[in-house]
Amino acid sequence: MQPELTEAQMLDVWESGVRQEPPVRALLLAAAAAPAGEEVADRPLAALRSLLLDLRCGSFGDVLPCTIDCPACDESLEVMVGAEELRATPGTGTAPAHGPGPMTAGLTAGSYQITYRALTGRDLLGLVPADPQARRTLLSRCVVSVEPPTDALPDEVLEEVAQRLPDVDPGADTVLSLNCPRCHHEWWAALDVADHLWAEVDAYARRLLHDIHVLARAYGWSESDVLTVSPARRQFYLEAAAG
Numbered sequence: 501m502q503p504e505l506t507e508a509q510m511l512d513v514w515e516s517g518v519r520q521e522p523p524v525r526a527l528l529l530a531a532a533a534a535p536a537g538e539e540v541a542d543r544p545l546a547a548l549r550s551l552l553l554d555l556r557c558g559s560f561g562d563v564l565p566c567t568i569d570c571p572a573c574d575e576s577l578e579v580m581v582g583a584e585e586l587r588a589t590p591g592t593g594t595a596p597a598h599g600p601g602p603m604t605a606g607l608t609a610g611s612y613q614i615t616y617r618a619l620t621g622r623d624l625l626g627l628v629p630a631d632p633q634a635r636r637t638l639l640s641r642c643v644v645s646v647e648p649p650t651d652a653l654p655d656e657v658l659e660e661v662a663q664r665l666p667d668v669d670p671g672a673d674t675v676l677s678l679n680c681p682r683c684h685h686e687w688w689a690a691l692d693v694a695d696h697l698w699a700e701v702d703a704y705a706r707r708l709l710h711d712i713h714v715l716a717r718a719y720g721w722s723e724s725d726v727l728t729v730s731p732a733r734r735q736f737y738l739e740a741a742a743g
Contacts, residue, residue: 501558502554502555502557502558503533503551503554503555503558503559504534504555504558504559505532505555505559505701507708507727508727509532510559510698510701510704510705510708511705511708511709512705513528513529513532513701513705514701514702514705515705516528516636517529517597517698517701518702519644521693522627522692522695522698523621523624523625523627523693525694525698526548526552526621526624526694526698527540527541527603527621527625529552529555529697529698529701530543530551530552530555530621530694532555533551533552533554533555533558533662534551539578539586539621540607540621541621541625542602542620543602543620543621544603544618544619544620544669544672545618545619545620545621545669545672545703546618546670547668548620548621548694549586549671549672549674549694550587550620550671552693552694552697553583553586553587553693554698555697556693556697556700557583560697560699560700562583562584563580563581563582563583564580564581564582564583564691564696565576565578565580565581566579566580566581566676566691566696567579568689570678570680570683570685571684571685571687572680572685572686572687573682573683574682575680575681575682575683577678577680577681579676579678581676581691585676585732586674586691586693587671602617602618602619602620602642602668602669603617603618603668603669604616604617604618604644604668605617605664605667605668607664608655609656609660609661610654610655610656610657611632611648612646612647612648612650612657613646613647614643614645614646614647614653614657614661615643615644615645615646615670616642616643616661616664616665616668617642618642618643618665618668618669618672619638619641619642619669619672619721623638623641623642623725624638624676628727630705636655636658639655639658639659639661639662640652640653640658642661642665642686643658643661671709673690674690674691674693675688675690675691676688676689676690676691702709704743706736711726711738712726712728712736714738714741715734715737715738715741717741718737718741719737719738719741
């Protein structure tokens with residue numbers, strides 16, 4: 501059974517994440533979908549994405565509406581993406597399920613013997629996207645050990661690690677194959693499931709808070725009173741209050 505956010509949980513998650521950075525929001529959402537007490541920050545990225553997709557499907561349905569501009573002609577495209585399409589990894593089929601911890605692997609790059617692991621949600625915390633060193637910082641976090649020891653691996657070695665990360669965490673990145681009906685340009689576009697889900701939670705929570713405000717003024721109800729009323733009945737009362 502897929503996890504589902506109740507309206508009360510929606511407001512709690514929104515309140516906790518509204519002033520946070522995207523990686524923190526992603527972990528808040530994933531925690532709402534995970535078994536109680538699990539430290540979701542230590543899941544690899546593909547496993548986190550799977551949790552987020554489950555939560556999205558349970559709370560908002562299996563189809564994700566997306567808007568994207570064609571990079572060739574700027575045509576705005578409305579795309580309906582099925583959740584199962586997002587669970588597939590291009591070139592490898594369906595991404596396998598992961599346990600709670602990241603997988604590790606090794607490689608030889610130049611004179612270095614490197615053990616590295618899949619990136620986790622925790623690795624994304626504290627990064628500043630505008631920082632020119634952000635990519636290097638992120639890749640360095642997934643390096644478990646180096647022989648001979650060094651304080652800083654060369655950039656080209658870290659890039660070799662980056663190229664191999666999909667092998668230890670297939671499905672960590674979500675990309676869509678798109679075709680513009682106007683100019684027939686074909687391209688791959690990234691879709692951040694966490695950002696998409698947060699936008700839906702944010703919009704729903706704000707509408708719900710507005711409804712609570714209106715009904716509280718009209719009938720003197722508390723927030724908990726409003727949340728006990730079904731959405732269909734609530735809509736009736738909103739229309740009645742509006743006259």
